[in-house]
Amino acid sequence: MANHSWLIAHFSPTGTTVKVARAIAQGAPWTAREVDLSAPVEAQTVGPDEVLLAAMPVFGGRVPAVALERLAQLRGSGQKAVAVVVYGNRAYDDALLELSDALEENGFQVLAAAAFIAEHSIVRSIAAGRPDQKDLALASEFGAMVSKKAGMESQTGGVETAKKLPIPGNPGYRDKKKGGSGAHPSAAETCIKCGLCANSCPVSAIPPEDPSQTDPQKCINCGRCVKICPENARSLPKTMLLAVEGMLKMTASKPKQPELFI
Numbered sequence: 001m002a003n004h005s006w007l008i009a010h011f012s013p014t015g016t017t018v019k020v021a022r023a024i025a026q027g028a029p030w031t032a033r034e035v036d037l038s039a040p041v042e043a044q045t046v047g048p049d050e051v052l053l054a055a056m057p058v059f060g061g062r063v064p065a066v067a068l069e070r071l072a073q074l075r076g077s078g079q080k081a082v083a084v085v086v087y088g089n090r091a092y093d094d095a096l097l098e099l100s101d102a103l104e105e106n107g108f109q110v111l112a113a114a115a116f117i118a119e120h121s122i123v124r125s126i127a128a129g130r131p132d133q134k135d136l137a138l139a140s141e142f143g144a145m146v147s148k149k150a151g152m153e154s155q156t157g158g159v160e161t162a163k164k165l166p167i168p169g170n171p172g173y174r175d176k177k178k179g180g181s182g183a184h185p186s187a188a189e190t191c192i193k194c195g196l197c198a199n200s201c202p203v204s205a206i207p208p209e210d211p212s213q214t215d216p217q218k219c220i221n222c223g224r225c226v227k228i229c230p231e232n233a234r235s236l237p238k239t240m241l242l243a244v245e246g247m248l249k250m251t252a253s254k255p256k257q258p259e260l261f262i
């Protein structure tokens with residue numbers, strides 16, 4: 001009988017995705033180690049009984065390219081994996097399919113997948129307070145279901161993982177370019193140049209010598225610098241925020257529920 005453990009690989013600029021991932025992991029009676037994909041990752045081997053829990057936010061209906069690049073440093077040779085996306089109550093579109101496909105391309109067998117909801121990291125009044133206790137309890141239940149399935153799979157030789165999970169999404173996503181907004185956060189005069197944003201930017205888009213700047217070529221608009229700034233000095237341009245808020249009020253106001261594929 002395999003002695004499973006978790007390898008949690010998370011990309012979570014504003015902290016909601018990692019919260020969901022840890023709640024899932026807690027549902028299984030396994031030990032866990034974590035790889036933070038919000039910083040560069042070295043190539044590393046995955047143990048034969050490690051179950052990779054890959055968790056990412058949805059950006060523009062897809063998963064962030066940089067997160068997938070770093071995830072590819074974890075190569076599998078038939079180990080089990082779980083794909084999880086977290087989205088801001090609008091839609092996850094092709095993101096879960098894209099993550100699941102990437103895991104298979106990296107050498108894993110996708111045992112289960114799920115989409116959870118969290119506060120929208122651009123307009124934080126959308127789905128505020130999510131994931132809530134109910135979401136996190138369901139996440140743990142999902143983790144328990146995964147551990148049960150992994151145990152059964154080990155006994156039956158992987159009959160269930162050979163079945164394709166009915167993950168929604170348009171396989172044509174590969175032909176579509178990932179979108180960017182063009183606008184990026186900048187700092188107001190209240191910036192005290194403490195450098196916290198520069199040090200924690202997942203793509204090093206903020207120069208430590210002048211954190212009031214943002215490199216538009218590198219910035220992926222993940223929202224981390226805006227959320228962590230102790231002076232609330234960083235923000236997106238007001239016009240962009242108002243436009244996104246207007247769109248989200250129409251498309252993301254009604255609370256959505258997590259979806260599990262197992």
Ligand SMILES: Cc1cc2nc3c(=O)[nH]c(=O)nc-3n(C[C@H](O)[C@H](O)[C@H](O)COP(=O)(O)O)c2cc1C
Pocket residue numbers: 011012013014015016017018056057058059060061062086087088089090091092117118119120121122220221222223
């Ligand atoms: C650039 C960007 C694009 C986003 N696109 C979507 C989207 O297409 N659909 C959606 O429902 N939420 C979207 N969101 C919201 C995030 O998916 C959501 O807030 C997520 O919980 C953020 O995860 P984190 O807290 O781990 O950073 C987007 C957020 C950002 C910053």
